[in-house]
Amino acid sequence: MITPGEPPAGIESVPHPKAVLLDTPWAELSHAYGSAEDTPTPLVGLLDDDPEVQAHALGHLQMSVLHQGSLYSSTAPVALFVAGILDHPRTSAAHESEYPWDDRARPLRAALLEWLGEIAESVGYYDDREQDPEYDDPADIAACRAARPAIHQAVAPYLSDPDPVVREAAVGAAGHLLKAPELRDRIPDAAARLRITLTASGNRRERAVAVLTLVAWAQDTSDLLTDQDPAIRACAALAPLPSADPRPTAILLEALSDPHTADHWFDAEPLPQLDGWFRFTLLHALLARTTTLEEVLDASLALMPMANDFTVERDWGPLLLRAFPDGNADEVALTDAQYRLLSAIAAKDDCWGNIGNKITWLRRAGLPTEREYFRALLTNRDRAPDF
Structure with missing residues (x-):
């Protein structure tokens, strides 16, 4: 067992749950609301035969x-x-969450796998950071880090579970767990299982989850660039594939030619691997694979009808820096590509509200922060006005 004050060693095998329950000094441990001495009861409740009791117990974990x-x-x-x-x-009992913001009905096993993945994600946040954690105790992080091998051992079999909901939760958990430096040697076996899913499944969502997980593990997804499904091709193009291969860039440009459609490829429920709308992830990858505004101009203009004050961090802000990487928009004659991008931004009312997010981006590009002066910049392409 993990004992307070002892530096934990890596735990390779899952201990018997009864031993964890009885041998852990719960009164010496804590959770978000104080002493963890109340924790054994909800742990036992996870295996109650009443789904409502199980849901309440899961709520304690969450x-x-x-x-x-x-x-x-x-x-x-x-x-x-x-x-x-x-x-x-x-x-395997299906239940609903007791929280109003989560209306999913799913097997408890899927919810538990998802929860384990969230722990792995939290621990992984610190893997590449040398500074002291801002909120979490280093000893707590170390204990969770030590548990990762055993947790992965328990999660891995469910990558091939017959229930697609359980499979997806297992893939999500494994996706975070196998980013751990000490577990990366287990990626090939897990990747092989995901490849089987990609071949056998006809479900776009499940296949996309598999591809995005392979991308997160820095696996070669070049074979999927020719997949029949444009959504799968786009997911595969997110991988850090060789810059000499023009196909990923072409696929990203194709997807962003119609960003509204790309955003709704996964309408039923957002993919856990994505942060916000899919178009933001696609643009980030496209900017990483290109160097000039001209290369991404068509995609930029296709994105602008959906841009606003709130999206500046994810779309037109980074595009401004691509257009003016030296921050000298007030000193240079505008190229055709720069002029077209700025014209689209100037014309978009939703980009000029009272939200201040855009000011930093405009200043970094060397552009005026007031719409009136921004428009004036476009009236004389060869010489910027004095503002």
């Missing part, structure tokens, strides 16, 4: 043991307990 991504001294032992009960028959 709100107390891992609260808004924060880790506590109770998080690691609870995660090991959860890993140990994944194969229990009662985790």
Whole structure:
């Protein structure tokens, strides 16, 4: 067991859940609301035969043991307990969340896998950061990090589960777990399982989740650039493929020629691997693969009808820096591409509201922050006005 004050070693095998329950000094541990001495009861409740009791127990995990991504001294032992009960028959019971913002009805096993993935994501946040954690205790992070091998051992079998909801949750958890430096040697086996899913499944969402996970593991997705589904091709193009290969750039440009359609490829439920609208991820990848505004101009203009004050961080702000990487818009004659991009921005009322997000981006590009002066810049392409 993980004992307070002891530096944990890596835990390779999942301990028996009963041993975790009985041998862990819960009163010495804490969660978001204080002492974790109340935690054994909801852990037992996860295996109750009443789905409502199970849902309430799951709520304790989500709100107390891992609260808004924060880790506590109770998080690691609870995660090991959860890993140990994944194969229990009662985790196959379907239930609804007790929280109004989550209207999914799914097997408890899927919810538990998702929760384990959230722990892995929180721990992974610190893997590439040398500075002291701002919120989480280093000992709690170390304990959760030590539990990752055992958690992955428990998660891996469900990558091939017959239930697609469980499979997706397992892929999400494994996606975060296998980013851990000590687990990267397990990626080839997991990637092979995802390849089987890609071949066997006809479900766009499931296939996209598999591809995006391969991308997150820096796997070669070049074979998927010729997939029949444009959404899968676009997901595959997000990988850091060789710059000499023109296909990823062409695929990203094709997807962004109709960003509204790309955004709605996964309408039923947002993909957990994506942060916001898909067009933002596509643009980020396109900018990484190109160097000039001219290369991305058509995509930029296609994006502008959907741009506004709130999206500046993800679309027209980065495009302004592509247009004026030296921050000297007030000193140069505008090229045709620069003029067309600025004209589209100047004409978009939604980009000129009272939200201040845009000011930093405009200043970084060397552009006026007031619309009147921004428009004046376009009246004389050869000489910027004095503003």
